[in-house]
Amino acid sequence: MALYEYGSLAYRRAGPEAAGIDVDIVAEVARRTGCRFETFVDSRVRTWTDLAHGSLDMTVSAIEMDERKGFARFVIYMTGRNRLLVRSDLPDRVATLDAFAERPELRLAVVKGFKHGPQWDPWIAMLHQQGRVDEYADARQAARLVALGRDAAFLSEPVVWKRILTDSKLQGRITVIDAFPGDNYAAGFALSRARVREDDARRIQEAISAMRSDGTLLKIFSAYLSRGEALSSLP
Known part of the structure; x- marks a missing residue:
């Protein structure tokens, strides 16, 4: 799973270890599904190239777009706008x-x-x-x-x-x-259609849905953001 450094979503602490919202979400999904994710930090250009070519399994905080749906399934866990x-x-x-x-x-x-x-x-x-x-x-x-x-x-x-x-x-x-107040996006995991099995994608989706329902997603976002920012980041 490719991470990317982007503010509170993922950043490097002292040493090579990453921290942030995406990192915590990945850890919780791993705990709930029993999946083991091998995470690493990569550039966004290389991440999308590798996903499109079928040489990467997953990435995080990926904006759902029609042009990407041909090679990736999306599991949404956040929303926002630039x-x-x-x-x-x-x-x-x-x-x-x-x-x-x-x-x-x-x-x-x-x-x-x-x-x-x-x-x-x-x-x-x-x-x-x-x-x-x-x-x-x-x-x-x-x-x-x-x-x-x-x-x-x-x-x-x-x-x-x-x-x-x-x-x-x-x-x-x-x-x-704030030029385009209605220009909101939906983002989350992008799962390679070529590499991630449908039943694994379903388990990840179920874990995210449960995390939304039981307040875990809000708790993770609130650890890094104000409560208002955290609430506005949830889909």
């Missing part, structure tokens, strides 16, 4: 997407291989065509380049951004633009 986080120390404050788009000197930092939502992705593609998008290996690097002034903004969400903003020293230095 916002644009813009440096608040720009010469002229940016408070809307239009204001950002109208200033050609402003660049956007994104994580290579990420999908952001059906309304966000066309807007990002427009900036791509203008040569105003820089792609980075992970969200921490994207935020760091925004903090250093290379880029003016990046996309993130409450479930992850507290840790990212703290690590990059951007806390208190950004303006949050």
